[in-house]
Amino acid sequence: xxxxxxxxxxxxxxxxxxxxxxxxxxxxxxxxxxxxxxxxxxxxxxxxxxxxxxxxxxxxxxxxxxxxxxxxxxxxxxxxxxxxxxxxxxxxxxxxxxxxxxxxxxxxxxxxxxxxxxxxxxxxxxxxxxxxxxxxxxxxxxxxxxxxxxxxxxxxxxxxxxxxxxxxxxxxxxxxxxxxxxxxxxxxxxxxxxxxxxxxxxxxxxxxxxxxxxxxxxxxxxxxxxxxxxxxxxxxxxxxxxxxxxxxxxxxxxxxxxxxxxxxxxxxxxxxxxxxxxxxxxxxxxxxxxxxxxxxxxxxxxxxxxxxxxxxxxxxxxxxxxxxxxxxxxxxxxxxxxxxxxxxxxxxxxxxxxxxxxxxxxxxxxxxxxxxxxxxxxxxxxxxxxxxxxxxxxxxxxxxxxxxxxxxxxxxxxxxxxxxxxxxxxxxxxxxxxxxxxxxxxxxxxxxxxxxxxxxxxxxxxxxxxxxxxxxxxxxxxxxxxxxxxxxxxxxxxxxxxxxxxxxxxxxxxxxxxxxxxxxxxxxxxxxxxxxxxxxxxxxxxxxxxxxxxxxxxxx
Amino acid sequence: xxxxxxxxxxxxxxxxxxxxxxxxxxxxxxxxxxxxxxxxxxxxxxxxxxxxxxxxxxxxxxxxxxxxxxxxxxxxxxxxxxxxxxxxxxxxxxxxxxxxxxxxxxxxxxxxxxxxxxxxxxxxxxxxxxxxxxxxxxxxx
Numbered sequence: 129x130x131x132x133x134x135x136x137x138x139x140x141x142x143x144x145x146x147x148x149x150x151x152x153x154x155x156x157x158x159x160x161x162x163x164x165x166x167x168x169x170x171x172x173x174x175x176x177x178x179x180x181x182x183x184x185x186x187x188x189x190x191x192x193x194x195x196x197x198x199x200x201x202x203x204x205x206x207x208x209x210x211x212x213x214x215x216x217x218x219x220x221x222x223x224x225x226x227x228x229x230x231x232x233x234x235x236x237x238x239x240x241x242x243x244x245x246x247x248x249x250x251x252x253x254x255x256x257x258x259x260x261x262x263x264x265x266x267x268x269x270x271x272x273x274x275x276x277x278x279x280x281x282x283x284x285x286x287x288x289x290x291x292x293x294x295x296x297x298x299x300x301x302x303x304x305x306x307x308x309x310x311x312x313x314x315x316x317x318x319x320x321x322x323x324x325x326x327x328x329x330x331x332x333x334x335x336x337x338x339x340x341x342x343x344x345x346x347x348x349x350x351x352x353x354x355x356x357x358x359x360x361x362x363x364x365x366x367x368x369x370x371x372x373x374x375x376x377x378x379x380x381x382x383x384x385x386x387x388x389x390x391x392x393x394x395x396x397x398x399x400x401x402x403x404x405x406x407x408x409x410x411x412x413x414x415x416x417x418x419x420x421x422x423x424x425x426x427x428x429x430x431x432x433x434x435x436x437x438x439x440x441x442x443x444x445x446x447x448x449x450x451x452x453x454x455x456x457x458x459x460x461x462x463x464x465x466x467x468x469x470x471x472x473x474x475x476x477x478x479x480x481x482x483x484x485x486x487x488x489x490x491x492x493x494x495x496x497x498x499x500x501x502x503x504x505x506x507x508x509x510x511x512x513x514x515x516x517x518x519x520x521x522x523x524x525x526x527x528x529x530x531x532x533x534x535x536x537x538x539x540x541x542x543x544x545x546x547x548x549x550x551x552x553x554x555x556x557x558x559x560x561x562x563x564x565x566x567x568x569x570x571x572x573x574x575x576x577x578x579x580x581x582x583x584x585x586x587x588x589x590x591x592x593x594x595x596x597x598x599x600x601x602x603x604x605x606x607x608x609x610x611x612x613x614x615x616x617x618x619x620x621x622x623x624x625x626x627x628x629x630x631x632x633x634x635x636x637x638x639x640x641x642x643x644x645x646x647x648x649x650x651x652x653x654x655x656x657x658x659x660x661x662x663x664x665x666x667x668x669x670x671x672x673x674x675x676x677x678x679x680x681x682x683x684x
Numbered sequence: 685x686x687x688x689x690x691x692x693x694x695x696x697x698x699x700x701x702x703x704x705x706x707x708x709x710x711x712x713x714x715x716x717x718x719x720x721x722x723x724x725x726x727x728x729x730x731x732x733x734x735x736x737x738x739x740x741x742x743x744x745x746x747x748x749x750x751x752x753x754x755x756x757x758x759x760x761x762x763x764x765x766x767x768x769x770x771x772x773x774x775x776x777x778x779x780x781x782x783x784x785x786x787x788x789x790x791x792x793x794x795x796x797x798x799x800x801x802x803x804x805x806x807x808x809x810x811x812x813x814x815x816x817x818x819x820x821x822x823x824x825x
Contacts, residue, residue, distance in 0.1 A: 474802070
C-alpha cells in the first residue's frame, strides 16, 4: 500500500518528456499551419497587388501609347505640319498631361524636339540608338531601356501613323519609366518593395521606407506593353510591426506549446493523481472489503471453533459424566461386593463365638470381638461411601420448605432418644427456601448431631441455628459451644474420611460433612466452618435462591 | 406323608450365606423345611420335577446375583408360568439400591429383604422371614 501511495505523487520522467515533446510538437504544427495559411493569404494578397499594379502600369502605358498615337495621327493628317507653333503647344499639353514624358520628337525632317532641356538632350543622345533598336525590333514598340550619358535610363515610344495621303509619320517620345511607374503608383501606393524590370534590367526600384522586404513572398507579374517585350514587375510585402510579431511566432508557439504541455502535464498529473487516488481508494475499499470478508470468515471460524469447542466440551462433559457414572457404579459394586466377604467374616466370627465360645478364653473372645468390630466398621464405612455416592446421584427434588419447622423436626428426631438435649437447641428465624427436603434434612441432621457429638466433655451441648436471607442466597449457620477445632484444619472438614478427632473418642466416619458439602453444592451453595479449639464451631452454608442448581455430577 | 422339606425354596449361590442360613434354620428347627438350590437354572429344573398343583412351596427365597439364570430372570419366569405365578417370592439381596428394589416389585416379588450382617445371631433375619411366610401368610389355594 505505501508503495502505491508514493507512485501516485510522481509521474515517470518518460511520461513527462513524452507529454512535453508532444505538446511542443503539436503547438508547433498548429503554428505552422496557421503561418502557412497566413503565408498563402499573404502570397495571394501580394499576387493580387502585383496583378493590380501590373494592370495600373499597363493602363498608364496604354494611355500614353494611345495619346501618342492620337498625336501621331493628327500629325500624319498634317494638322501641325506647317505650324511649328501649334505643334509645340500641342506637345506641351501632352508633356504636361504625362509627367513621365520627357521629350517628343516632331515627325518629319525638321527633327524638332519638344520637352525639357534635359529631356531634349537625352532624346538627341539616344535617338540613333533608339532608331536602330526600333528598326531591329519592328515598326511599333517601346524601345529601351536607353542609357543616357548622365546614367539615366529612359524608354522611347515609337508610334507610327499614316493618313491623308501624306507620308507615314513616326512619333518618337521619350519617357522616364521610373516616373511613369511612380506616377502609376501614386494613385495606389501600398507599402511594398517593388521593382520593375525589363530584359533583366531594373527600370524602377522602390525600397520600403520602414522595415524590409520579405523575399520569400516576392511575386513576379508580367506587364504587357502595348508594343514590345513585356516588363517584369516584382513586389514583395514589407515586414511591418504586425508581421514582425508573427516572426516571433515559433518562439511564441514553442512557449505556448510548452505552456500547453505544462497545462496538459498538470492536467494529466492531477488526472492520473485523482485516477490513481480513486484506484487506490477503490483498492483500499476492496482490501477493506476483503478484510471485512476475512473478518467475517474469521468470525465464522471463531464461531465454528467455539461451536466445536462447545461440542467437544459437552462431549467431554458427557464422557466425564459417563466416567463418573462408571466410577459410581464401580464404587457401588466394589462396596457391594465387599459386603459379601465382610459379611461372611462378621457372620462366621459371630457363629464361632456363639457355637464355640465356651472353648475360648477371654483373650480369644476379645480377638473375635476385634474381628467383628473391624469388619463391621469396614461395612459401615462402605455404607457411608455408598451414601456419599448416592448423595451425588439422587435426583434433586425441590419444593418450598418451611425451614424453621424442618429444623425443629430434625431436632425432635435427634433428641427423641436424649430427652436431656431437648432444649439445648435454639432455632432462630429461618428464611423459607426452595430446596430438596431430604438433603436439607440430612444436612441439618448431620450438623446438629455433630454439634451434639462434639460438645465439651461433661457439659450439655448448646446449639444455635440461624438463617439470614441475602440478595441471591440464604445463609444458614449452626453454632455450637463445644470442643471446636483448629482453623488450620478447616479445609479437611468437608473431605471424605477426614477426621479431626480420634475415632476412639468420637464415633463417625468422616463422610457426613463431605455429603453435606456435596448436597449444598448441588443447591448452588457453599459451606464453611469457623472455630477454635475449646471455643466452639460454627458451620455455615448457603443455598442459592436464584434458581441456580448444579447438576449432580458437577457437584461431585 | 412326605417330608415337609419343600416348604421353603432357597435359591442362593453363595456358600457362606448358605452355611449361615442353614445353621440359623437348624438352630430354629427349620432346617428340614428348606430346600436349597444354587441358581435360577436349578430352580427351573426342580420345577419340572414337581407337581405344583399337589404341593407348592410356601415361599421362595430368591437371591438376585447368581450365575447362569439370575434372580431377575428366574422371577420373570416364575411370574410368567401360570402354575408358579402365585407362589410368594421373597428377594433376598445384599443390594439396597432403590432401583433394584423397585425392579423386583415390578417383576412381581412379594417382598424384598436385604441380607443382614450382625455381630450376633447371624442369619436370624432369615429365620424371622421364613417364619412369617410359613406361619402367618395365607396363599391362594
